[in-house]
Amino acid sequence: MSDTGAKSPLWDEMMALRPAIAKAHADANREALLEHARMGRSVPEGRDGKVVWITPAEIFARYGLDEFGREKPAE
Numbered sequence: 876m877s878d879t880g881a882k883s884p885l886w887d888e889m890m891a892l893r894p895a896i897a898k899a900h901a902d903a904n905r906e907a908l909l910e911h912a913r914m915g916r917s918v919p920e921g922r923d924g925k926v927v928w929i930t931p932a933e934i935f936a937r938y939g940l941d942e943f944g945r946e947k948p949a950e
Contacts, residue, residue, distance in 0.1 A: 908934050913944055 911918050912931035919926050932942045941947050 905938060909938065909940075909944065 908918060908929075912934035915931055917928045917930050918934070920929050921927075929937075931944075935942060935944050939947060
């Protein structure tokens with residue numbers, strides 16, 4: 876297969892799907908993190924080249940939930 880520099884229609888289709896794929900990935904990560912937090916498990920995360928442990932409370936706060944994983948009441 877020679878490289879002519881032209882992009883195939885499949886490439887254009889894949890690029891059009893990138894936002895949907897990114898959203899699906901973010902949603903799956905959110906659900907996995909919240910599942911661990913609901914079970915009381917901390918999870919490791921890379922920050923500044925180091926591994927740090929994120930507590931369930933930090934996970935809930937990241938998604939705007941209270942320390943028990945419930946929606947915060949409207950003020």
